[in-house]
Amino acid sequence: MTQKKICVISMARNDEFFITKWIDYYGEQLGLENLYLVLDGYDQPLPEKHESINVIQKAHISMSRAKGDRYRARLVSDIAKDLFNNYDVVIAHDIDEFLVVDPKCSLSLVEYLQKDIKSTTLSALGLDVGQHIEEESPIDPHRPFLQQRNYAHVSARYTKAVVATKPITWGSGYHRVKGKNFKIDPNLYLFHFGMVDYEQCKRKIDNKELKKSGWTDHFDRRFRLFNLILKQKHIEGDRFFAKARRRQNLFRPIYAPNKPGMLREKPIIKIPERFKNIV
Numbered sequence: 001m002t003q004k005k006i007c008v009i010s011m012a013r014n015d016e017f018f019i020t021k022w023i024d025y026y027g028e029q030l031g032l033e034n035l036y037l038v039l040d041g042y043d044q045p046l047p048e049k050h051e052s053i054n055v056i057q058k059a060h061i062s063m064s065r066a067k068g069d070r071y072r073a074r075l076v077s078d079i080a081k082d083l084f085n086n087y088d089v090v091i092a093h094d095i096d097e098f099l100v101v102d103p104k105c106s107l108s109l110v111e112y113l114q115k116d117i118k119s120t121t122l123s124a125l126g127l128d129v130g131q132h133i134e135e136e137s138p139i140d141p142h143r144p145f146l147q148q149r150n151y152a153h154v155s156a157r158y159t160k161a162v163v164a165t166k167p168i169t170w171g172s173g174y175h176r177v178k179g180k181n182f183k184i185d186p187n188l189y190l191f192h193f194g195m196v197d198y199e200q201c202k203r204k205i206d207n208k209e210l211k212k213s214g215w216t217d218h219f220d221r222r223f224r225l226f227n228l229i230l231k232q233k234h235i236e237g238d239r240f241f242a243k244a245r246r247r248q249n250l251f252r253p254i255y256a257p258n259k260p261g262m263l264r265e266k267p268i269i270k271i272p273e274r275f276k277n278i279v
Contacts, residue, residue: 004088004114006030009080011072012095013040013060017141017200018193019047022095025279027053029109036083038076069172081167089113093162093174096194099124102187103274112187113163120166120180123260124188125245126158127271130195130225139197146276149196151229152237154244154267156260158192159184176259184245184260191279195225229268237269 035053041060169178251261
């Protein structure tokens with residue numbers, strides 16, 4: 001049986017912190033030659049190892065946050081459609097997100113995705129990782145993030161259909177696929193690290209370009225994660241993961257039945273030890 005060819009694509013602007021981690025992680029998982037990084041603006045510096053990956057630069061267009069999200073999703077969807085001329089599986093998500101196979105499977109990402117996938121997409125259970133500001137130190141980017149962070153919000157916002165087996169059109173933020181249902185895989189997790197470091201998040205909030213584009217309210221909502229992790233009683237992740245998948249699949253928004261439903265209690269889980277050395 002011929003091995004499936006798998007690639008990953010993401011888009012970034014004014015971001016060196018996550019790009020380096022993204023290249024290192026997916027370079028090891030998929031091979032550097034199978035990474036496609038879209039840089040939003042010709043003013044963006046080329047990252048380290050750029051000669052070993054595929055860099056696509058596009059002119060930056062100033063627009064509101066909502067319009068920008070839609071634009072980026074359409075652009076990546078269009079590029080991904082062309083990638084299917086050479087690949088069997090395309091992974092797509094934001095630059096601060098990382099797709100992980102449960103280590104209990106003892107399989108790499110490439111090995112795991114060789115299985116027979118009957119659906120158009122696979123969704124990974126979304127874990128929004130944040131800093132416990134009383135227990136955890138500022139992040140060291142040179143060490144695995146999950147060695148330094150213990151807690152995550154199980155969030156349907158990050159249970160995204162990030163694995164595609166056919167050309168599709170992602171909606172804003174990759175939160176859904178237009179005209180398609182979703183299938184939450186039992187062994188895939190999407191770790192979101194956008195709030196992995198409190199001080200870094202504060203600096204991002206002060207970014208003038210982002211403020212002008214209407215990101216302030218978004219950041220205010222996102223900052224609530226730090227308080228959730230600080231105040232909420234945590235649950236052992238393995239006791240909750242299967243329940244979270246069932247509930248996200250069953251309780252869907254009326255306005256968007258092709259998106260997983262949010263969990264009203266905003267559960268905070270402790271990340272199992274077996275994930276600590278992966279990202």
